[in-house]
Amino acid sequence: MEIKRILTGDRPTGKLHIGHYFGSLQNRVKLQNDGKMFIEIADVQALTDNFNNPEKVKGNVKEVLMDQLAVGLDPNKVTFFLQSMIPEIAELTVFYSNLVTIARLERNPTVKTEIAQKRELFGESVTYGFLGYPVSQAADITAFDATIIPVGEDQLPLIEQCREIVRKFNSIYGEVLREPTAFLGENKRIKGLDGNEKMGKSLGNAIYLSDSEEEITKKVMNAVTDPARIKKDDPGNPNICMVAYYHNLFSKDNVKNICEECKQGKRGCVACKKQLIKNIMEHLSPIQERRHYYEERPKEVREILFEGTNEAKKEAAKTMEKVKEVMKLDYFKDK
Numbered sequence: 658m659e660i661k662r663i664l665t666g667d668r669p670t671g672k673l674h675i676g677h678y679f680g681s682l683q684n685r686v687k688l689q690n691d692g693k694m695f696i697e698i699a700d701v702q703a704l705t706d707n708f709n710n711p712e713k714v715k716g717n718v719k720e721v722l723m724d725q726l727a728v729g730l731d732p733n734k735v736t737f738f739l740q741s742m743i744p745e746i747a748e749l750t751v752f753y754s755n756l757v758t759i760a761r762l763e764r765n766p767t768v769k770t771e772i773a774q775k776r777e778l779f780g781e782s783v784t785y786g787f788l789g790y791p792v793s794q795a796a797d798i799t800a801f802d803a804t805i806i807p808v809g810e811d812q813l814p815l816i817e818q819c820r821e822i823v824r825k826f827n828s829i830y831g832e833v834l835r836e837p838t839a840f841l842g843e844n845k846r847i848k849g850l851d852g853n854e855k856m857g858k859s860l861g862n863a864i865y866l867s868d869s870e871e872e873i874t875k876k877v878m879n880a881v882t883d884p885a886r887i888k889k890d891d892p893g894n895p896n897i898c899m900v901a902y903y904h905n906l907f908s909k910d911n912v913k914n915i916c917e918e919c920k921q922g923k924r925g926c927v928a929c930k931k932q933l934i935k936n937i938m939e940h941l942s943p944i945q946e947r948r949h950y951y952e953e954r955p956k957e958v959r960e961i962l963f964e965g966t967n968e969a970k971k972e973a974a975k976t977m978e979k980v981k982e983v984m985k986l987d988y989f990k991d992k
């Protein structure tokens with residue numbers, strides 16, 4: 658039977674949050690037993706909108722890796738690698754850029770939303786690098802011949818764009834690339850503390866997996882609740898309350914009770930928030946304990962990334978050989 662090839666990744670733009678956890682990390686932990694899994698730390702992609710802040714990107718590489726190890730991804734099963742160390746990805750990006758029009762990139766809904774969020778950085782005209790990041794993401798995926806991509810919902814238009822590039826490449830040069838499929842979990846998109854449709858590291862609305870109890874308390878206590886509920890015994894509306902929303906993730910067994918009591922004005926917001934903080938901490942404690950283990954062993958963390966990157970290089974080289982052959986770029990092969 659064919660071994661499944663799975664690839665996913667994160668931008669080292671900040672520590673990982675509960676949006677990542679429910680949206681993608683939980684799936685990764687399950688899938689690591691189902692095939693060959695690659696996890697990219699996308700430092701080159703992170704630079705597309707942090708080119709003026711390389712320290713931030715560098716500093717977050719180890720943070721993102723430690724978060725992954727903390728949730729239970731096993732470095733003996735998963736190949737963790739650094740995008741900037743794989744020149745084949747940059748080469749493929751150049752080749753693929755001939756197969757995508759600017760109009761198509763501008764129409765990509767994810768890119769569109771992100772450009773709107775980054776007006777301050779880009780002003781009136783977005784950079785060539787940022788507009789083209791879906792092309793480099795197609796290179797990330799295909800360099801490793803990956804077909805299963807566990808991601809959150811925001812990534813769907815990017816996977817679709819990758820599939821189009823693969824089809825175009827194969828139809829022109831020959832069938833060497835495979836079309837990937839997005840693998841969505843039960844929680845496709847986790848909302849931010851501010852009620853924004855997406856919790857994001859670059860949006861300042863996240864509960865991080867490594868947040869202390871104090872930080873989580875502050876965030877939950879300030880979370881948006883039903884504004885019409887003023888007194889403790891006013892009936893509340895959990896549908897417009899972020900605390901209820903997170904109870905759905907962390908308090909699965911008794912969420913119905915919690916929301917029923919809120920609707921009847923029997924449970925005040927403070928008690929409800931305290932319960933949520935307790936449940937979040939119970940959930941995150943084992944993750945934070947494992948993170949602590951790695952925080953104390955920076956050499957081990959570096960080694961995991963170094964070894965994974967070396968292995969990834971070999972895999973990308975195999976793809977590159979096939980690609981260059983069909984693109985007639987193998988001039989000195991028989992020399």
Ligand code: ATP
Nearest residue numbers: 667668670676680808809845846847856857858859
């Ligand atoms: P940035 O704001 O810098 O883009 P991010 O929080 O969006 O950071 P990424 O590194 O871009 O994180 O995304 C890594 C993975 O996590 C992707 O598969 C993405 O779909 C998923 N993901 C990110 N945020 C969420 C969320 N709020 N809900 C579900 N999945 C998410």
Ligand code: MG
Nearest residue numbers: 668811857858
């Ligand atoms: Mg993102």
